[in-house]
Amino acid sequence: MIYYFLYGLSFFGVGLAAYLQLRRGGDFPLRKALPWLAAFGLTCGADGWVEMFLNYETNAELLQVLEVLRVGLQPLSGLFLFIFGWSTFSKLQPLPKWMIFVPGILIVPLAYILTYALSTFVTSSPIEIPIDIWSRYLLYLPGSIMSGVGFLYQWYTQRKLGHSDVAKLMLGAGAAFLIEALVMGMVVPAAPYGPASFYNYDRTLVDALTGETTQTTTQYGLTAWLDDARVLDVTGLPIVFWRMLSALAVVGFVVRGLDVFETVQRHQMELLQTERDRAQQEAFNAQIAARRTAENWSNALIRISSRIAELEDVDKTLIYIVDSACQLLNADFTGLALLNEDSSHLNLKYYARAGQAALVSEPVPVSSPLLHQVLELRMHCRTTEEEPFSQLHDTCFFGPGTPLYLEAVPISLDTQAIGVLWAVRFMPQPFTETDLIWLDCLADQVVIAVKHGFMTSQLQTLAVTEERGRIAREMHDGLAQILGYMNLQLQTVVSFLQQGKLERAQEKLDQMHEAVRAAHADVRENILSLRTTLADGKEGVQAIQEYLEEFGVQTSIITQFDNQISGELDLPSLAEVQLVCILQEALANVRKHAHARSVTVSLAREANGSSICLRVIDDGMGFESGAQSRSFGLQTMRERAESVGGSLRVISALGQGTRVECRMPCLRQEKVHRPGFIATTGML
Amino acid sequence: MNLREWALPVYTILMQLATGMLLILWLLRSTILKQTAADVVDKILRKPVAIALITVAAALVGSHFHLSNPWISFLAVMNLGRSWLSREVFFSVLSLLGTAMLVYLTWVHPGERPRIKFWLGWAVVALGAATIFSMSRCYLLPTQPAWNHPTTMALFFCSALILGAVSVFTILVMDAIFSRDYEPDLAEERDAILKWAGRRLVWVALIVAAAIMAMNIGRVLEMRAAPEDAMAQAALALQLELYRLLFDLRFVTLIIGTGMFALVVHWLTAQKKTLDQLVTPAYVTCLLILMAEILGRFLFYAAHVRLGT
Numbered sequence: 001m002i003y004y005f006l007y008g009l010s011f012f013g014v015g016l017a018a019y020l021q022l023r024r025g026g027d028f029p030l031r032k033a034l035p036w037l038a039a040f041g042l043t044c045g046a047d048g049w050v051e052m053f054l055n056y057e058t059n060a061e062l063l064q065v066l067e068v069l070r071v072g073l074q075p076l077s078g079l080f081l082f083i084f085g086w087s088t089f090s091k092l093q094p095l096p097k098w099m100i101f102v103p104g105i106l107i108v109p110l111a112y113i114l115t116y117a118l119s120t121f122v123t124s125s126p127i128e129i130p131i132d133i134w135s136r137y138l139l140y141l142p143g144s145i146m147s148g149v150g151f152l153y154q155w156y157t158q159r160k161l162g163h164s165d166v167a168k169l170m171l172g173a174g175a176a177f178l179i180e181a182l183v184m185g186m187v188v189p190a191a192p193y194g195p196a197s198f199y200n201y202d203r204t205l206v207d208a209l210t211g212e213t214t215q216t217t218t219q220y221g222l223t224a225w226l227d228d229a230r231v232l233d234v235t236g237l238p239i240v241f242w243r244m245l246s247a248l249a250v251v252g253f254v255v256r257g258l259d260v261f262e263t264v265q266r267h268q269m270e271l272l273q274t275e276r277d278r279a280q281q282e283a284f285n286a287q288i289a290a291r292r293t294a295e296n297w298s299n300a301l302i303r304i305s306s307r308i309a310e311l312e313d314v315d316k317t318l319i320y321i322v323d324s325a326c327q328l329l330n331a332d333f334t335g336l337a338l339l340n341e342d343s344s345h346l347n348l349k350y351y352a353r354a355g356q357a358a359l360v361s362e363p364v365p366v367s368s369p370l371l372h373q374v375l376e377l378r379m380h381c382r383t384t385e386e387e388p389f390s391q392l393h394d395t396c397f398f399g400p401g402t403p404l405y406l407e408a409v410p411i412s413l414d415t416q417a418i419g420v421l422w423a424v425r426f427m428p429q430p431f432t433e434t435d436l437i438w439l440d441c442l443a444d445q446v447v448i449a450v451k452h453g454f455m456t457s458q459l460q461t462l463a464v465t466e467e468r469g470r471i472a473r474e475m476h477d478g479l480a481q482i483l484g485y486m487n488l489q490l491q492t493v494v495s496f497l498q499q500g501k502l503e504r505a506q507e508k509l510d511q512m513h514e515a516v517r518a519a520h521a522d523v524r525e526n527i528l529s530l531r532t533t534l535a536d537g538k539e540g541v542q543a544i545q546e547y548l549e550e551f552g553v554q555t556s557i558i559t560q561f562d563n564q565i566s567g568e569l570d571l572p573s574l575a576e577v578q579l580v581c582i583l584q585e586a587l588a589n590v591r592k593h594a595h596a597r598s599v600t601v602s603l604a605r606e607a608n609g610s611s612i613c614l615r616v617i618d619d620g621m622g623f624e625s626g627a628q629s630r631s632f633g634l635q636t637m638r639e640r641a642e643s644v645g646g647s648l649r650v651i652s653a654l655g656q657g658t659r660v661e662c663r664m665p666c667l668r669q670e671k672v673h674r675p676g677f678i679a680t681t682g683m684l
Numbered sequence: 685m686n687l688r689e690w691a692l693p694v695y696t697i698l699m700q701l702a703t704g705m706l707l708i709l710w711l712l713r714s715t716i717l718k719q720t721a722a723d724v725v726d727k728i729l730r731k732p733v734a735i736a737l738i739t740v741a742a743a744l745v746g747s748h749f750h751l752s753n754p755w756i757s758f759l760a761v762m763n764l765g766r767s768w769l770s771r772e773v774f775f776s777v778l779s780l781l782g783t784a785m786l787v788y789l790t791w792v793h794p795g796e797r798p799r800i801k802f803w804l805g806w807a808v809v810a811l812g813a814a815t816i817f818s819m820s821r822c823y824l825l826p827t828q829p830a831w832n833h834p835t836t837m838a839l840f841f842c843s844a845l846i847l848g849a850v851s852v853f854t855i856l857v858m859d860a861i862f863s864r865d866y867e868p869d870l871a872e873e874r875d876a877i878l879k880w881a882g883r884r885l886v887w888v889a890l891i892v893a894a895a896i897m898a899m900n901i902g903r904v905l906e907m908r909a910a911p912e913d914a915m916a917q918a919a920l921a922l923q924l925e926l927y928r929l930l931f932d933l934r935f936v937t938l939i940i941g942t943g944m945f946a947l948v949v950h951w952l953t954a955q956k957k958t959l960d961q962l963v964t965p966a967y968v969t970c971l972l973i974l975m976a977e978i979l980g981r982f983l984f985y986a987a988h989v990r991l992g993t
Contacts, residue, residue, distance in 0.1 A: 100862050103967055104854060105735075108698070108742070111974040116690060119982055122927055 001056055003240045008048030010247040011077075015041025017255040033087030033150075036080050037254070040143075043077035044247075048240075071131050078139025085143035085177075088150025113138070133188045141185025148177035151254075169257030176249035183242045187231060293328070297438055300324040304445045311573055314453030315350075315359050318446060322350045322421075323357030325442050329435055331423035333396045333403070336446065337366045338411070338419035339375075346375060346420065348397055368394040371420045374408045378417050382407040382436045396424050407431040409443045413450065421446060474526055482519040486512055524554055525591065529584045540569040540576040541603065544583060548601055555591045558598035565603055569612055570666045575644035579614055579664055582637045582648070586616040586660045589633055594620025594658060609666065611646075616660040622652045637662070691750030693981040696819055697847070697974075698743030699776060700840060703812025704848020705736045705855075706783065708888075710805040712852070712881055723795025724873055730790040731862075732855045737783040744776055772818035775811050782808035816840050830919040830988040835899045839984075842899070843977045846892040849885040850945055854970040856881065861959050882949040889973075893942040896980070897935060922987040934979040941972030 018038035022031070050070045054063065117138065120130040151174035159167035231239045304324065307317045318336060326334040336350040340363070347363040366372075370391045374381045383392065383406045392403040401424075408422035421443045425431065489512045496505035528550050545561055552559035569576055583601065590599050596618035604613050634650055637660075641648040645665045652658040709732055717725055748757055761777075763770040786808060789801050820837035860874045904923070907916040923931050948965045951957040 097862055097865065100858050100963070104858050104970070105738075107854075107967060107971045107974060108701075108739075111971055111978055112690070112694060114971075115693075115975050115978040115982060118930060118933065118979070119986075122929060 001052055003238055003244070004048055004052030004055065007240045007244040007247070008045045008052060010045075010244045010251070011041050011048055012045025013041070014247050014251040014254075015039065015043075015045060017041075017251050021255055021258050033084050033091075036084035036087060040077050040080035040084055041247075041251070043073050043080060047073040047077055051240075067128065071128055074131060075135045075139060078135040078143065081143035081147070082139045083143075085146030085150065088154075089146035091150055092153050129189055136185050136188050141181055144177050144181035144185050148174045148181060150174075151177060154257075165260050166257060169253050169260055173250065173253035173257055176246060176253050180243075180246040180250060183239060183246050187239050187242075296328055297441070300328060301441060301445065304442075304449070308445070308449050308452045309572075311452070311456050314449055314456075317449040317453075318350050319352075319357045319359055321442050321445055321449065323352040325421070325423055325439060326352035326357065327355075329407075329423045329431070329439065330425070330429075332401055332426040333399075333424040334422065335366075335395075335397065335424075336411070336419060336421050337371065339417075346372065349419075351397060353396075353399060353401075364397060366394065366420075368392075370406065371395060371408055371422060374410050374422075375417050375420050378410045378412060380407075380409050380436055380440065381422075382431050382433070384430055392424070395422060401426045404428055405430045407436050407439055409436070409440045411443050411446050411450075413447055418450075419446075471526070471530075474522075478522045478526070479519060482515055485515060489515075521554070521591075525551075525588060528554065529588075540571065540579065541565060543580055544601065544603065547580070547584070548587075551587055551591075557591065557596060560598065560600040562600060562602035562604075565605055565612070569603075571612060571664050572644065572667055575646065575664045578640045578644050578646070579612070579662065582640050582660075582662050583614060583616065585633055585637050585640075590616070590618045590620060590658075594618045594622075596620030596657065605666075606663065611663045611665050614660075614662040614664075617657065619657045622654050622656045622658055624652075624654055689750070689985065691746050691748070692985060693978055694746035695743045695750065696840070697843065697978055697981055698739050698746060699779075699812070699815055699819065700844040700977075701847040701851060701974075702736045702739040702743065702783070703779070703809065703816055704844035704846070705732060705739065705852050706786075706805065706812055706848075707809045707844070708848040708852045708885065709733060709736070710802075710809055712877070713805065714802070716877055716880070717798070720873060720877075721795065722798045724870060726790045726794035726801075727867065727870060728856075728859075728874055728877060730787070730794065731859045732852055733783070733790055734787050735851075735855055737780070737787045740776070740780045740783050744780060747773075747776075768818045768821040772815055772822060775815040775818055779808060779811040779815055782811055812844075813841075816844055828988050829913070829915040831984070833903065835903055836984075839896060839899055839980070842892045842896050843980070846889050846896070846942075846973060847977060849888045849892070850941070850970050850973045853878075853882055853885050853945070853949070854966045857959060857962055857966045861963065879953050882952055886946050886949040889942050889945050893938055896938065900935075900980070919987050923983060927983055927986060930979050930983055934976050934983060937972045937979065938976035941969055941976055944969040944972065 015038045018034050018041055022034045022038060047070060050066050050073060054066045054070060117130070117134045120134070121127065151170050155167050155170035155174055158164075158170055231237075231242065235242070304317065304321055307320060322334050322336050325331065333353040334351065335348050337346045337348045339346055345363070346366045348360050348366050350359055351357070368391075370381060370383075373379070392406050395406055396403050403424040403426060405425045405428075406422060408420055410417045411419040411421055421439060423431070423435075423439060489508050493505045493508045493512075496502070496508065528547065541563055545563070548559045548561050551557070569579075571579065587599065587601075590596050597620075599616065599618040602613075602615040602617070604615075605611075606613055634648075638648040641662050641664070647663050649661040649663075650658065651661070709729055713725055713729055757773075760773045761770050764774055782804060786801065786804055789797060789804070817837065820840045823831040823836050825832055856874070856878050860871075860878055863874065864871055904920065907913070907920040910916050944965060948962055948969055951965075952959075952962055
């Protein structure tokens with residue numbers, strides 16, 4: 001009785017453990033199959049307890065009920081085990097394609113077995129015997145074997161995944177199910193039909209092969225070999241005990257295996273989480289680094305643009321570009337080579353290495369075929385590990401170093417390639433595609449700088465020509481006229497002297513003296529104007545200050561300078577020149593026409609900081625407003641102002657002096673501070 | 685029936701199954717060769733032919749467990765001139781050899797020697813028919829009134845036909861799925877042949893199933909109509925009393941199996957289900973009809989009453 005109780009208890013334990021495992025949730029293999037294992041365990045446990053009562057119950061009616069229960073429970077539990085086995089077995093993936101024929105081929109033996117099983121129900125043995133036997137052969141045996149194979153497959157997959165603890169338990173579970181297949185599926189009660197009669201009883205198979213008949217001795221006339229009674233004889237323990245042991249092994253291995261699997265899975269989830277956090281941090285850092293790099297590049301490009309806009313020396317700008325490339329690309333050498341005038345040689349002109357950037361004084365020919373290829377084909381080039389390093393010779397100058405990686409871009413002016421910009425690394429770290437894009441941006445800056453250099457040169461030539469023309473005009477209108485006038489006057493004086501008209505001669509000489517004095521003033525003013533330039537590196541405000549002081553001394557007109565600007569004027573260079581010229585023209589007008597005693601020059605930034613305002617106010621005689629349009633000098637001043645985006649306004653009335661206001665747009669707007677908001681707008 | 689006696693249903697049913705398969709296959713082959721290239725036909729039919737060979741071999745192996753001693757079973761052919769049993773064994777062995785040659789020709793030389801294949805195939809079918817004929821003659825014994833009846837031979841041939849029809853259809857379904865990846869260029873032809881064959885085979889199965897039931901019921905009525913025949917009454921009692929469960933099950937499985945076969949073919953031709961969805965119903969159909977025939981054969985052997993000693 002105790003064996004049957006424990007047998008029932010152990011299988012009930014299997015069912016309960018599977019059910020509890022199922023209720024815990026989680027995502028583990030065989031989760032979908034677990035309800036069937038639970039159902040099997042519970043029904044099989046119930047079957048064991050029914051068997052227990054059947055052996056010791058004496059009430060006939062209750063016995064009948066128990067018999068019916070057992071007849072129902074045994075195939076039912078077998079069916080649940082079969083479904084569980086199929087569920088685990090179907091996890092075997094991927095099965096070979098030819099496996100589709102296996103069920104088809106198995107149909108024939110299955111049909112025979114089923115028919116044979118049905119035929120045993122019409123024999124003289126009690127109904128529970130064939131039910132017991134066929135439940136075991138047709139349900140327990142294949143169910144346990146499939147479960148065993150399914151768990152062995154789990155052992156294989158978990159071992160491959162490196163979950164050795166889980167794998168061992170799965171192996172144990174597989175082995176436990178296979179043992180269960182033996183004790184639950186193959187050991188059956190004695191009966192006069194097969195297949196137990198083939199392997200359960202001595203010599204039956206031999207009989208079939210030899211055609212002889214052996215004398216047999218059991219209740220059905222057969223000698224037991226592997227039936228319930230034989231197991232008891234051999235082991236001293238009933239088969240129920242071994243079945244109970246197999247059930248305990250199954251529940252132990254399966255439940256423990258699922259537990260460990262869950263632990264491993266949780267641990268892996270934690271590892272994954274940590275890995276994800278680390279990856280996120282790395283991505284964040286990479287994002288910051290990328291942003292910083294982009295900022296560095298942007299700042300460098302802005303600085304280069306500023307230098308170009310400020311008409312800095314082209315060589316200096318190009319050295320700065322090469323140096324920036326070297327630093328920002330983390331390169332060991334960067335070079336800028338340009339074609340010579342007849343485009344016959346590619347010469348290194350600028351280079352940077354080890355924090356040093358310089359202009360190459362003597363032409364250094366560049367013979368690298370790779371760089372020539374970049375120039376001729378106007379293609380971008382970036383070496384990778386796959387390319388031979390021998391191609392990189394003659395790409396690094398002025399020092400030792402073995403170039404390992406190179407990137408190069410052509411410098412194209414309009415449609416013609418004029419040079420190559422390249423960077424070289426000695427360290428084993430190839431340039432990225434982004435590096436190549438940045439280098440190309442710098443190449444564009446090189447092109448802009450070179451173009452600006454050409455334009456500046458042309459402008460300077462133009463300015464010199466214009467200035468010479470202006471001086472020629474001044475001499476023609478001033479000195480030449482006066483000298484012509486003096487020549488005529490001298491002839492007149494000579495004539496008066498020959499005629500003895502001394503008074504008239506004296507009168508003419510006085511006029512000539514006055515004319516010479518006026519001419520002298522003009523010449524001195526012109527000399528002052530010519531001296532007052534910005535070419536000496538003077539600031540605009542300083543030049544104005546000095547000019548005003550000199551003007552006051554020369555003309556004896558009281559001058560006042562009201563400068564309200566601190567620091568630089570923030571005007572483009574050309575605008576600054578035009579502003580000084582407009583001031584000179586205005587003061588010349590004051591000296592020549594206004595008959596003023598004093599003049600006030602003020603320089604102020606407009607309220608919104610977007611422009612500079614120059615005011616020249618005198619206390620002279622003034623003029624009618626209609627005279628403005630006829631004044632060639634005022635017209636010139638207006639044109640000068642408008643040529644750089646500025647404006648000119650003249651306010652005057654007879655006897656009330658003159659007020660000239662000139663406004664020039666600033667190079668950049670001042671930062672406007674507002675509460676909680678800092679805006680920077682640009683006008684580059 | 686003890687276990688060793690089950691060798692008889694194994695042998696007879698499997699031989700009839702193999703013969704029925706080859707008959708259906710060669711009927712199909714002869715018809716579809718008019719529209720389809722010979723090599724394509726060979727490729728489509730070679731796996732069912734190979735399965736027929738395995739079936740014949742299994743039948744012969746199974747038969748050995750019934751003979752007194754498997755190692756001297758070849759002596760069974762010694763009485764070829766006067767024993768139907770010797771002739772049965774003789775024709776069975778010839779069927780095996782002929783089927784093996786067919787397998788060789790269709791697998792190794794697809795599309796070649798069509799005339800040889802044609803005549804060899806029909807010869808194998810004829811050998812199978814001769815085997816079934818000899819087999820049935822073995823049971824037409826005056827001492828066995830239950831067997832000694834024209835329906836014995838008719839039922840044997842009917843078994844061959846219905847088993848052949850259902851199994852060929854099931855194998856073609858399996859092969860169509862299996863070969864989808866290996867011979868994708870033949871997928872359309874396979875599909876067309878499967879539908880064409882299914883529509884005809886289902887009628888074969890329905891008619892033969894009706895004939896089987898009619899013959900069995902007729903035989904029962906015939907025995908009932910002869911209350912004075914003690915042998916007939918004894919056999920009837922065995923069938924309708926001791927083996928009633930199996931007797932009823934035999935008809936139930938036959939009816940359900942044939943009905944399912946018709947349903948599967950309808951699903952296929954009406955394209956209501958994919959081939960993958962049809963595999964399991966096709967398996968079940970085949971299993972049910974095979975079980976029906978095995979049950980019928982079991983009853984045939986179990987319900988006979990020997991006259992005399």
